[in-house]
Each structure stands twice: as C-alpha cells, then as structure tokens.
Amino acid sequence: MSSKPARPKPAAHPQRRLHEWRKYSISAGFVLLWLLGLLVIYRDAQQMAASTETKIRKEMGIETRAMADTLAGMLERTYLTIKTISLLPAVRATAPHNRASAEEDVVEQGYFSGDDATIIQQLYNHIASDIEVSEIYLVYDGFAPEQGQVPFLMYDEVLLERIDLAKEAHPTHEADEPEEYEAAEYAEYVRQLDHLRRHAPLLPAEAPQGIAAVTSALLRTCDNSQYTSLAEGDERDSHGLLLSVPIYDQSSKAFKGLVTAVLRANVLEAALLGWPRLPITALDRAILARHRTDLQSPAAEYVLENRTTGDRIMDRRSTSLPRLLAGQEQAAIHLEQSVSLPYASDWRLHRYKTAADLDRAIAPIQREMWQRLGLLSLLLAALGLAVERVFAVQRRSTRTLTQMANYDALTGLPNRRLVAEHLANALDRQPSASSQYAVLMIDLDDFKEVNDSLGHQVGDRLLIEVAQRFVESLRASDWLLQLHTGAEPLEANASMVGRLGGDEFLVLLPEQPCLEQVLGIAERLQASLRAPIVLGQEQIYVHASIGIALYPEHGRDGPLLLRSADAAMYLAKRQGRGQTVVFQQDLDDTSRQRLQLLTDLHSALALHQFTLHYQPELNLANGQIDCVEALLRWQHPTLGLIYPAHFIALLEQSGLVLEVGQWVLESACRQLKAWQDSHSPIKQLCVNVSVKQLAQAGFVESLQNTIRDAGIAPEALTLELTESMLMQHPEANVRLLQEMRKTGVKVALDDFGTGYSSLSYLRQLPLDVLKIDRSFVIDTGTPQGLAICHTITALAQRLGLKVIAEGIESAEQFCNMHAVGSDWMQGYLIARPLPAEQIAPFARSFDWHAFKVDNDLLEHSPEWLPRPRCTPSPS
Structure with missing residues (x-):
C-alpha cells in the first residue's frame, strides 16, 4: 500500500439516506399496489394469455x-x-x-x-x-x-x-x-x-x-x-x-x-x-x-x-x-x-x-389468473401492516446475514466472496494507465504443523494475530477498519486485506505506480511477521509465501489475476520459507499443464490408459535374462506415451498412488505367472512401491492376497523402495520391512547413494538387493567414481546383499561394474523397457556370447575379463 494519507470518512452516503426513506415507503407502497392491481387485472390477464401461448409454443418446440x-x-x-x-x-x-x-x-x-x-x-x-x-x-x-x-x-x-x-x-x-x-x-x-x-x-x-x-x-x-x-x-x-x-x-x-x-x-x-x-x-x-x-x-x-x-x-x-x-x-x-x-x-x-385446442389450453389459465389477481387485490390491504413488521425484522436479519456472508467470522476481514466482488468492481472502473492494480496472494508456511502440534485453538489465535499485523503494516485508516461492520459500502479504489480461508490471505492494492512499490509493500508484510507471536506459553515464528500479480500484465479480469497470484504463491512456497515471487507467464502455463494432467489422472485407470513395460536385467552368474523390472507408463489419449517422471508426483499429490500402485502390483504378478506357465526364462520380477503403499494399513495382508491370487511364489517377487523414501521414517519403515520379509518377498533398495542415508540405518534395514544409481555408474569413467562403486559393492557383499547396476549404457560401464562385482546389469546396453509381449521372445533369444561379441567384450574361461580398452581405471 502506498504511503498516501488516510482518507477522511464521508459525512453521509447517498445509500444511507435512501435507506432512511425506505422504511416509510412500505405502507404507501402496499396501498399503491392494491390500487394498481385493480386497474390492471384485465391487462395482466391478456399478458398471461400471451405468455401462456408463448410457453405452449416453446414446449411444443x-x-x-x-x-x-x-x-x-x-x-x-x-x-x-x-x-x-x-x-x-x-x-x-x-x-x-x-x-x-x-x-x-x-x-x-x-x-x-x-x-x-x-x-x-x-x-x-x-x-x-x-x-x-x-x-x-x-x-x-x-x-x-x-x-x-x-x-x-x-x-x-x-x-x-x-x-x-x-x-x-x-x-x-x-x-x-x-x-x-x-x-x-x-x-x-x-x-x-x-x-x-x-x-x-x-x-x-x-x-x-x-x-x-x-x-x-x-x-x-x-x-x-x-x-x-x-x-x-x-x-x-x-x-x-x-x-x-x-x-x-x-x-x-x-x-x-x-x-x-x-x-x-x-x-x-x-x-x-x-x-x-x-x-x-x-x-x-x-x-x-x-x-x-x-x-x-x-x-x-x-x-x-x-x-x-x-x-x-x-x-x-x-x-x-x-x-x-x-x-x-x-x-x-x-x-x-x-x-x-x-x-x-x-x-x-x-x-x-388447432385454434380450438389452443383456446382450450388458455381458457382455464385465464380464469385462474383472474381469481389469483382478485385474491391478491383483497389481501394486499389486509397484509400491509403485517408485511411492514416482517420487513423490519428482515432488514435486521439482512444486516446480520450480510456481515456473515461478506466477512470472515474468525478475523473479521472480508472473505473470499467480498474480496472477489471488490476486485471485479475495481477493475470495472478501468484503472488509469499510469498506475497498476496489484493482487498479493499470501499463504502461511508450515501452518499445518501449528494446528497438528498445538491444536486448532492456538492456530485460530495465530490467524487473528497475523491478520491484525497485516492490517497494521498497511497503515489501515478508519475507513478500512469500518469494513468489519458492513455498515458502509466499499469504495472501488480502496485497498483491502481479506482472508480466503484456512491460512490464505489476499491483499488488493490499487493505484500502484510501479512494481518496486508493490515489492516494498510485500516486504513490509513479510517484516510484520518477523517478530515472534506470543500465545500464552507458546512463542511462534511465522513465515509467509507471497505471490504477486499485476493488472493488466498478468490478467485483465479478477479470476485470471487471482489465478496468476496463486500460481506465483505456489512457486514461492517451492523456493523455501518466507519468499516473494512475481507472476510470470510460464508459471501459468505450467500450472495449467499440471492441472490438466491431474484431472486426466483421475480417469486414466478406469479408462485403461496405464500400461506396464518391463526392462530386462542380465544375470552375470549364468549369462541369462531371468529378471525384469516393471515400469509404469501412461498412454495419454492426446499427449501420447508419458513417462513416470511427469506424473508420479501428481499421483502422490492426488492420493491415486494407492489405487494405481495396487494395479501395478497385481498386473505385474499376473504377467509373471503367465511367463512362468509358458516356461519363459523370466523367473524374477521387480516392482516399485511408494511409501504411501508401504504405510497403508493392512499392506502386508494385501500383498499376500495379491501373490496368492496370481499364483506365484513370494520369493519370485522383489519390491523396490527408494533410499530417500525409507529415510523419511526409518524406525517405522524398518518394522514394516521386517513384516514384509516374513512373507518371503525380497526387498531391494533402489537409487542407493542418492539419499544421504545413515550407514547405521542401512545395517538395520532388512534388505536383499542393493541397486546402484545410474549417476554413480556414469562416474565409473573416473578413478573417484569407480572407487565409490567398488566401495558400495564391497559394503553390499559384506551385508550379504546382491548388487544390481542400473543405467548401463556403454561397454566401458559394463566392464567397470562387472569388475567391481555387480551381480546383475540393467540398462539400454542390454535392452530398453519393452512391452510384456516382447519380453519372453527377447529373453529366449538372448545369446550371452553374441552379446559379448557385439559389444566388443571377451570371455576367458573360467573367469571372464574385458578387453584391455575396457579395463577399469585403478581406484
């Protein structure tokens, strides 16, 4: 808000004078209506007949x-x-x-x-x-x-x-x-x-x-x-x-x-x-x-x-x-x-x-209209005084309901409806070209933690204090404080602080000369929260994320401005606590794309748009393709094949990950059973599981039912969990994995080395397989990277774990990971992810010797060693 002096309160508003006269005109209005009703009965009957004919014509149409x-x-x-x-x-x-x-x-x-x-x-x-x-x-x-x-x-x-x-x-x-x-x-x-x-x-x-x-x-x-x-x-x-x-x-x-x-x-x-x-x-x-x-x-x-x-x-x-x-x-x-x-x-x-049919349809309506108008004429005079009393009560109720409908009951600030109406009225007045209209969307950071840890009563008191600080930081004058009473109409060019609901606030700033002025006001709002809020024995530090949108650059109507400010606010939240972001067009495009994908996700499973591809894993012990990893794909009707990186986060956000994850698990187990029944070389299957699935009540029982319904042995299934996922709640996840291991299912730690997990937790985790992340495999071309992979493999062997190297794309990486002791290889050098119907033929036709020849690899009995040019650099 600019540093303009506070506006004086108007002495009397025309609408207030109209309100004073209105209460004396009710009785006179009833008398006038009674007289007019007697005079226009015939005309009304004719109009009703015409209206009835129009209605009949419309219904016939x-x-x-x-x-x-x-x-x-x-x-x-x-x-x-x-x-x-x-x-x-x-x-x-x-x-x-x-x-x-x-x-x-x-x-x-x-x-x-x-x-x-x-x-x-x-x-x-x-x-x-x-x-x-x-x-x-x-x-x-x-x-x-x-x-x-x-x-x-x-x-x-x-x-x-x-x-x-x-x-x-x-x-x-x-x-x-x-x-x-x-x-x-x-x-x-x-x-x-x-x-x-x-x-x-x-x-x-x-x-x-x-x-x-x-x-x-x-x-x-x-x-x-x-x-x-x-x-x-x-x-x-x-x-x-x-x-x-x-x-x-x-x-x-x-x-x-x-x-x-x-x-x-x-x-x-x-x-x-x-x-x-x-x-x-x-x-x-x-x-x-x-x-x-x-x-x-x-x-x-x-x-x-x-x-x-x-x-x-x-x-x-x-x-x-x-x-x-x-x-x-x-x-x-x-x-x-x-x-x-x-x-x-x-x-x-x-x-x-026919004309006769139309007359028959109109005649009773005309008679009924005459009766209704006659009765109304008699009742108007008798009900005049009673209605006057009703209107008196209604006026009092209207003032109360208007206050309740337009203002937040907790903070007293204008609510979402009033803010949107005020913004629309202000934009209709066409602000001058020399100034801008700014909308600031504010969301408190980590407010949910306050509610969860201290209770909703403390959270409500916190919101009241934040609202007061926002108003004071904008140096609100008397006319702004009067918004809390609803007694006076709003001025279209007035600034406003409103609460949209929850921990979201909105600030409307008209007639801002430049963006720097708006940023200065946003900084004042941030500064108002730097001092701790003391609530009884609690001392709470609050931060806020602020998104800024300007008229007309970021939107020419109220809904578009609010959406732009909202998109900027969410980007501010992703950048950390207490950040302020000005809207940019690419933010809106990204938000629309994410919203469209999120909307389409809700029907993707029902419309059978999800499919599974399987990436083969080469067993170096026997030179066969005996294991595959199930990978989810989304066959979007307009965008084509979408990979998980673009929609897994949306599945987590929407809560659909539980339903889709269960579908992946059931589909993959049924496919493994089909391969086994056809005597395919595929004996093992790896499936990725989200932390929400793992933490779901009854997951272990559901897993057992899925394996039993598919008709496969539990030992043939390996569930892959990412390191960062397990480290969110390590103690609870250790107990869950121990229960899951009792069923016979194997557990693999995926993307190992990227989550900065504690080695003490790694020792406690009941694991069977360790998957070395692709980023480490790429670095094996350097002595340091090769030494890291050698150390990870040695650690896994000491813990009794099998090692899978993923992301193998070159013969050099294959040689290096073979040299450090990997048990399985997975990557584009061996095969890209394939549809289910191509996996069994590929596994049957895979020739270990031909693979080594085609990729310039040599085999020496009894131990295979790579050619000199593939020899890994010394650690």
Missing part, C-alpha cells in the same frame, strides 16, 4: 425437436446397421451373385460361411429388436426379378417369429391371410441399384464416413408381420420404405450391390404417438397393455414428411390433420423441424395445433 431426434435416431441406427453389414469383409469379398430362387441356401452353396451369416443375423436381430426393422436384404448388381431371382440373403427370423406369435394370439384361416406382394419391392431394388451405380460408383475415401444412402417412397412390401387377416388388416400396414446403402468390392472398391432394410410406415407412426407399436393384432394389444399404453389418448399432432417423395406419415386416428394439410382449416401454431441424418436432409417433422 422442445417436444418437436425431441421427436425429431427420436426419429433421426431410429433412421440413423438403421442406417448404421446396414452400413456395418455392407462393410463386412464377407459381404464385400463374396461374388456378386443373386439367388436364382428362394430355395437356394447361401451357406450350403458356399457364398457365405456359417460364421459370417451368423454375424449378419446378429446385426439384424439387434436392430430388429430395437426399431422393429422387418427384413434386411442383400441385393447384388444385375438383380433380375423377372428371371425369378430373389435377394441374395433375407434376414427375417425375428419377423417370422413375430408372425407366429401373432397367429397364436389371434388364429386365422390360411385362406384369410394376405398374399405376399413382392413386385413393387423388387422393382424398387432395381431402381435403387441403378441410382447407386450412377451416383455412388466407388467407395468414398473417407469411409466408413460418407457412405451414401437411398430411401424409397412408401410402397407395398411383402412384410406381413403386423397384420395377419385380410378381414381385419389395414392396407396402410402393408406399406413401408426401403433404406439402402451400397456394397463395394473388397479389392476394387467398386459398387457391386446394396444392403437394404425394410422399415414399416406403422413403426414410424407408432414413434410419432410415443407407443412401442400400433395395436394391429391381438398380440400387439397385449403388449401395449403390459406397457400401460393409453389407447384413448388424444391423436398425435405430428406429420413426418419426405420432401423428395412427398410421402407423409401421421396418426391415422387424427381428424384434424387431413383438414389442415388440405388447407380446409388454419392451424393456430405450425412448427417445422428438420430430421438431421448423416446421409440425407429430405425428412421434415411438422407439428400442428
């Missing part, structure tokens, strides 16, 4: 769009099913042969295999059970019905079953059943084949997208699934449309036929009514009764129209729709909605409402 989506879904799902059939290899690869007669069996003739026919049958069954598609035909080019040819395949088992059930429900005489009429349907196939041959001769480059489709006009089909009696049948129930897509040859990609679906008109009519089917047969009526369908419901107002063919489908019960379509009657409301399809835009859905 919503319902019409929903119905259009339903119809589009039916047509699109039918299209997708027949398109899927047309793209099946069996359909595209088979010879374009139409059946000479219905008796010709395509499977027995060898045109399709039984499995291929079953796949198409299942696709038909699926769509037929969903949309009641009657039949699906495959018709190849050259179809000649006049020669007795019939479609190549006819999938109608669901149709036949439905006919049989209909006959059982309503028996008919054979002579009374309608004959199948195929002429119009077969003629339409010839027309559609000619159309597709001319307009879609080749498979589109963007396939499976862009596959054409052709729709017939309504015609009489040979489908009798919805009527079984000439006496009771309706001619309209024999009509339907044929929706077809082209078939393209597998090799030449040229047009050679079509797949068509027969969709009955009464199926679309039932959809317009919202019924599962029309009540054609006794079976249909029984099904509708089970669905509790009201057959006496008003006729549907929809008309489905194909603008290309001129066909219209509507509720056959309606008497008004034919008059409206013929122009004999004018509709009060007419809505039109396109039926969006991926292959055509010919279909339109119309919705009509």
Whole structure:
C-alpha cells in the first residue's frame, strides 16, 4: 500500500439516506399496489394469455425437436446397421451373385460361411429388436426379378417369429391371410441399384464416413408381420420404405450391390404417438397393455414428411390433420423441424395445433389468473401492516446475514466472496494507465504443523494475530477498519486485506505506480511477521509465501489475476520459507499443464490408459535374462506415451498412488505367472512401491492376497523402495520391512547413494538387493567414481546383499561394474523397457556370447575379463 494519507470518512452516503426513506415507503407502497392491481387485472390477464401461448409454443418446440431426434435416431441406427453389414469383409469379398430362387441356401452353396451369416443375423436381430426393422436384404448388381431371382440373403427370423406369435394370439384361416406382394419391392431394388451405380460408383475415401444412402417412397412390401387377416388388416400396414446403402468390392472398391432394410410406415407412426407399436393384432394389444399404453389418448399432432417423395406419415386416428394439410382449416401454431441424418436432409417433422385446442389450453389459465389477481387485490390491504413488521425484522436479519456472508467470522476481514466482488468492481472502473492494480496472494508456511502440534485453538489465535499485523503494516485508516461492520459500502479504489480461508490471505492494492512499490509493500508484510507471536506459553515464528500479480500484465479480469497470484504463491512456497515471487507467464502455463494432467489422472485407470513395460536385467552368474523390472507408463489419449517422471508426483499429490500402485502390483504378478506357465526364462520380477503403499494399513495382508491370487511364489517377487523414501521414517519403515520379509518377498533398495542415508540405518534395514544409481555408474569413467562403486559393492557383499547396476549404457560401464562385482546389469546396453509381449521372445533369444561379441567384450574361461580398452581405471 502506498504511503498516501488516510482518507477522511464521508459525512453521509447517498445509500444511507435512501435507506432512511425506505422504511416509510412500505405502507404507501402496499396501498399503491392494491390500487394498481385493480386497474390492471384485465391487462395482466391478456399478458398471461400471451405468455401462456408463448410457453405452449416453446414446449411444443422442445417436444418437436425431441421427436425429431427420436426419429433421426431410429433412421440413423438403421442406417448404421446396414452400413456395418455392407462393410463386412464377407459381404464385400463374396461374388456378386443373386439367388436364382428362394430355395437356394447361401451357406450350403458356399457364398457365405456359417460364421459370417451368423454375424449378419446378429446385426439384424439387434436392430430388429430395437426399431422393429422387418427384413434386411442383400441385393447384388444385375438383380433380375423377372428371371425369378430373389435377394441374395433375407434376414427375417425375428419377423417370422413375430408372425407366429401373432397367429397364436389371434388364429386365422390360411385362406384369410394376405398374399405376399413382392413386385413393387423388387422393382424398387432395381431402381435403387441403378441410382447407386450412377451416383455412388466407388467407395468414398473417407469411409466408413460418407457412405451414401437411398430411401424409397412408401410402397407395398411383402412384410406381413403386423397384420395377419385380410378381414381385419389395414392396407396402410402393408406399406413401408426401403433404406439402402451400397456394397463395394473388397479389392476394387467398386459398387457391386446394396444392403437394404425394410422399415414399416406403422413403426414410424407408432414413434410419432410415443407407443412401442400400433395395436394391429391381438398380440400387439397385449403388449401395449403390459406397457400401460393409453389407447384413448388424444391423436398425435405430428406429420413426418419426405420432401423428395412427398410421402407423409401421421396418426391415422387424427381428424384434424387431413383438414389442415388440405388447407380446409388454419392451424393456430405450425412448427417445422428438420430430421438431421448423416446421409440425407429430405425428412421434415411438422407439428400442428388447432385454434380450438389452443383456446382450450388458455381458457382455464385465464380464469385462474383472474381469481389469483382478485385474491391478491383483497389481501394486499389486509397484509400491509403485517408485511411492514416482517420487513423490519428482515432488514435486521439482512444486516446480520450480510456481515456473515461478506466477512470472515474468525478475523473479521472480508472473505473470499467480498474480496472477489471488490476486485471485479475495481477493475470495472478501468484503472488509469499510469498506475497498476496489484493482487498479493499470501499463504502461511508450515501452518499445518501449528494446528497438528498445538491444536486448532492456538492456530485460530495465530490467524487473528497475523491478520491484525497485516492490517497494521498497511497503515489501515478508519475507513478500512469500518469494513468489519458492513455498515458502509466499499469504495472501488480502496485497498483491502481479506482472508480466503484456512491460512490464505489476499491483499488488493490499487493505484500502484510501479512494481518496486508493490515489492516494498510485500516486504513490509513479510517484516510484520518477523517478530515472534506470543500465545500464552507458546512463542511462534511465522513465515509467509507471497505471490504477486499485476493488472493488466498478468490478467485483465479478477479470476485470471487471482489465478496468476496463486500460481506465483505456489512457486514461492517451492523456493523455501518466507519468499516473494512475481507472476510470470510460464508459471501459468505450467500450472495449467499440471492441472490438466491431474484431472486426466483421475480417469486414466478406469479408462485403461496405464500400461506396464518391463526392462530386462542380465544375470552375470549364468549369462541369462531371468529378471525384469516393471515400469509404469501412461498412454495419454492426446499427449501420447508419458513417462513416470511427469506424473508420479501428481499421483502422490492426488492420493491415486494407492489405487494405481495396487494395479501395478497385481498386473505385474499376473504377467509373471503367465511367463512362468509358458516356461519363459523370466523367473524374477521387480516392482516399485511408494511409501504411501508401504504405510497403508493392512499392506502386508494385501500383498499376500495379491501373490496368492496370481499364483506365484513370494520369493519370485522383489519390491523396490527408494533410499530417500525409507529415510523419511526409518524406525517405522524398518518394522514394516521386517513384516514384509516374513512373507518371503525380497526387498531391494533402489537409487542407493542418492539419499544421504545413515550407514547405521542401512545395517538395520532388512534388505536383499542393493541397486546402484545410474549417476554413480556414469562416474565409473573416473578413478573417484569407480572407487565409490567398488566401495558400495564391497559394503553390499559384506551385508550379504546382491548388487544390481542400473543405467548401463556403454561397454566401458559394463566392464567397470562387472569388475567391481555387480551381480546383475540393467540398462539400454542390454535392452530398453519393452512391452510384456516382447519380453519372453527377447529373453529366449538372448545369446550371452553374441552379446559379448557385439559389444566388443571377451570371455576367458573360467573367469571372464574385458578387453584391455575396457579395463577399469585403478581406484
């Protein structure tokens, strides 16, 4: 805050004078409302009628769009099913042969295999059970019905079953059943084949997208699934449309036929009514009764129209729709909605409402409105005095609630909501170009330790003292102290100290001439905490991390400025205690990237985006690859393969490390069992374990269950723990490792030498394997580095531990680590991490002799020694 003199408190604010007059105007306002209510009853009724009509129109629009989506879904799902059939290899690869007669069996003739026919049958069954598609035909080019040819395949088992059930429900005489009429349907196939041959001769480059489709006009089909009696049948129930897509040859990609679906008109009519089917047969009526369908419901107002063919489908019960379509009657409301399809835009859905129907809908609403307005007019006068008292109580409550809603109950400072509102109002006033608006985000360092060690009461008193010091350090004037009462409105250009929650504070500084001025204020805030805070018998030293963001450089609105200040504050915390950091753009980019990864991590496991790679380890005792280390990888859908270094810390931060770690352990153990069952050389498996997994209650029991479920021996599993992780709580971790060792599982200390652990703890740790970190392996090219590795190996051997050298990338490093006594080698020289399916072949094909030759290594019996150029430097 600048060193400007304190602003004088205004003598009287206009809003206060308005508040004084407001309490006298309530009674007069009720009288005025009573008089106005009597005068405008008629006008209000008319407005309500208009509003009701608008509402009806809006609801009709919503319902019409929903119905259009339903119809589009039916047509699109039918299209997708027949398109899927047309793209099946069996359909595209088979010879374009139409059946000479219905008796010709395509499977027995060898045109399709039984499995291929079953796949198409299942696709038909699926769509037929969903949309009641009657039949699906495959018709190849050259179809000649006049020669007795019939479609190549006819999938109608669901149709036949439905006919049989209909006959059982309503028996008919054979002579009374309608004959199948195929002429119009077969003629339409010839027309559609000619159309597709001319307009879609080749498979589109963007396939499976862009596959054409052709729709017939309504015609009489040979489908009798919805009527079984000439006496009771309706001619309209024999009509339907044929929706077809082209078939393209597998090799030449040229047009050679079509797949068509027969969709009955009464199926679309039932959809317009919202019924599962029309009540054609006794079976249909029984099904509708089970669905509790009201057959006496008003006729549907929809008309489905194909603008290309001129066909219209509507509720056959309606008497008004034919008059409206013929122009004999004018509709009060007419809505039109396109039926969006991926292959055509010919279909339109119309919705009509007659004037009589609209009047019936509005009449009761108008009567109810008159009654309500009349009652309101009578009650206003009687309730005037009572409401005045209620408002008096409400005003007092509002002042109390405003104080509670805008100010922190503990410190009395403005809370998050009020700070954000004040910041937005200040930025709306467009600060002058000669000055900057600064936002300081403050977080107390190690405040959690105070709560945990001294209790929350002490922590609350500490926060109160910190808040007072911040206000005093900014030399707050009387007007700032009045923010605690809520009696006066805030000035947009006023500085503010607020508490966001927990141990987070926010300082708003308007009209700052330069960054140096803001940094000086931040230093005053830091200085206010240097003196210890005395709370009873406790003397506490407090430090704070401060992030600074400036308007307009770091954000042109309140949320962006707060986010920038927050990002700078978190960087300050990572730099140590009591630090101040000014926002930079790369901080925001990094924060967004981390937030995006953290968000994606929560669904990565459920979406099966994690995978395991395995890095082989060479056993120098037998020259074989008999052990691998499981390494976690994240196959991100947009960022590609992400390595653990970029997301393990986020797993720890989010708490997902327990769930993901258990998945890694279970997956790796199952994979080891698979290798063992296939007699692979892989006998051992190493898995990394986090400290949170190790410290989890019941970890040892869970580990035993995992090993038992996988069916592997405990001795085949080695759990790797980092040195720095074990040294966080060495005594507790020693006890945990001892319990884990009792199960038979081996324990490896990973990255040894990087955590500065005590040798006394190393002696106490129940270990089996010591892994020498890659940084030490790289240094073996120097006498000092080689001496360190020699010392580590000798120490491990004295403690009875096996040694694995990791990060071996060159023949020189291999020679050096072999010379110092490593038992296993691991690194890119031997192999990079591989997917599970490549590990067993690699281990079987690994040739120890060829490896030494390929890498210029020599073997001398009985002990292998490297060539002179690989001889390690003397320690």
